[in-house]
């Protein structure tokens with residue numbers, strides 16, 4: 001199957017933008033260019049229908065309140081004065097052209113950038129009652145509460161069970177708790193039915209899409225509150241992508257999700273709020289439907305209409 005057929009950001013034509021602005025085109029119609037549309041649609045028939053516009057919560061509490069974030073790789077500044085509320089139990093998508101700082105911003109939220117020498121972050125990201133960026137923040141605990149799923153599935157070369165149990169064992173949980181939690185997490189990641197009879201076989205034998213769901217299960221096992229996803233579907237085929245997207249729309253009932261995506265249709269399908277980044281700056285942040293249908297900034301309109309990026 002051709003890879004990435006759902007991945008590429010298909011520019012909207014001016015006619016489409018106008019139609020959408022006038023409310024003549026439903027937002028979900030963004031996917032007209034998918035080459036394997038029949039196969040994907042057939043698969044999608046068996047899956048739940050998801051429509052983030054229906055679960056948009058304008059009154060959601062702020063889970064992480066990011067204010068005035070600047071970020072530096074050595075002397076190179078990668079983020080400029082970014083302020084953005086991440087709302088509880090909503091999906092926030094971060095979009096923008098390559099190199100605009102989406103992943104850097106995502107990684108500030110659980111201090112993954114700390115692993116890169118010479119980096120510096122200033123500003124605030126208030127999570128509960130503390131600033132994530134403060135030196136005294138316990139990053140191990142932080143990363144347990146704010147889990148992460150990466151672009152490429154990265155299962156450990158261990159069994160399916162051991163992958164999900166890993167963090168629980170580090171926490172010293174009992175065997176009974178581990179068994180319960182592994183099943184719960186695999187169910188949560190919509191993988192249980194596919195792997196329940198082969199839990200003790202290597203995770204490396206799973207398909208790419210299954211491996212990515214396993215990584216989601218591994219993140220869920222330690223009971224995070226927030227899930228950060230850095231282009232989680234970029235290495236997956238359209239059907240595996242749809243499964244992850246549907247999973248995201250299920251997970252958001254319990255978790256707060258921030259997803260970096262190159263794919264505007266994906267942002268439209270799964271997210272409630274979208275932030276558009278350009279050259280390290282947050283240009284626009286709005287409910288997703290609004291940002292795509294009635295962008296306030298010219299840069300946003302140029303990007304979503306495919307004039308650059």
Ligand SMILES: Nc1ncnc2c1ncn2[C@@H]1O[C@H](COP(=O)(O)OP(=O)(O)OP(=O)(O)O)[C@@H](O)[C@H]1O
Pocket residue numbers: 073076078096097098099100101102103104105116262
């Ligand atoms: N480890 C690093 N050291 C130095 N500069 C970096 C590092 N990682 C990223 N950058 C730079 O920071 C800027 C933002 O990169 P980042 O990866 O956050 O962008 P992005 O929007 O996620 O890009 P992409 O969509 O291509 O993944 C870019 O100019 C990039 O070259």
